[in-house]
Amino acid sequence: SHFGMVCRYVAGASNLPFFPIRSYYESDIPRVNPKIVPMTSPYDDATEVYVVPPLRPDVSIVHAQRADASGDAQIWGLLGCQKEAAFAGKRVIVVCEEVVEESVIRQDPNRTVIPGVVVDAVVEEPFACHPSFAQGYYDRDNAFYLEWDRIARDPERLATWLKEWVFDLGTHADYREKRGAAHWDALRPGDAMSGEVNYGRYA
Structure with missing residues (x-):
């Protein structure tokens, strides 16, 4: 399960x-x-x-909204089991929506779910979760899921789709470009900013 x-x-x-x-x-x-x-x-x-029994992946690939170059990764919204998967992995790759300065991470340390000490590589890849969502960055692509349900039921149609959208594309950037800017813009949510907290400054 x-x-x-x-x-x-x-x-x-x-x-x-x-x-x-x-x-x-x-x-x-x-x-x-x-x-x-x-x-x-x-x-x-x-x-x-x-x-x-324990599960220790050779490589754990986890997603975060943002991370710094050292791999300190911040996640908010639904956390899933990404922390556990990262700590269990023998090697860890963090895929994030954006790489930010360390100072950004330090301003809000409680959102750092995965510390850089366990991370081997950081990949900046916008819309990496599509067709799922990344809280605050883009919504779930429900139209995609509905269409995929029909595609996946037809082996010939599935093979055609995979060739066009997976095998014939070199990178995820090619995938984003093929979808088009209007597609991604339609998935962007409005703002709902988190409240500020005072961590305090201590001597």
Whole structure:
């Protein structure tokens, strides 16, 4: 399950041999996945849980709204499990909407979800989440998803689409250009600025 995968990332990020999870009960998933193992709690009245093994990707690629050149990455809105995936990865690539100066990151440190110390590379790639969204930068492209549902059901149409929009394009910048500026402008949200806080200046 999706939550089971998150728990595996947590185990990998925490250097744990496994992670306990209760949500597999009353499901068929443990029956078909031998990596999901039942375990009895050693601390109470023999509560049964399942455990999942750690997940440590060779490379974790995570998305952030902004990062500095050192890889300190800031995320706001829905966080998902990007922090856990980053800390679990043997190598980490941060893809961000914009690279900013370190001073910008330092002005709002609590939004720094992924510290540069675990990051191996930073890639600035606007609209990298499309057709999904990046909070404050662009909205979810619902028209794309509706069209994709129809495309994906037809193997010939899918092959044609992949050739035009993936294989025949050299870079993501080519993809953005092919979509056109009007397409991206239509996805941009209005402003809803966050309130300021006072971190205090200390001697």
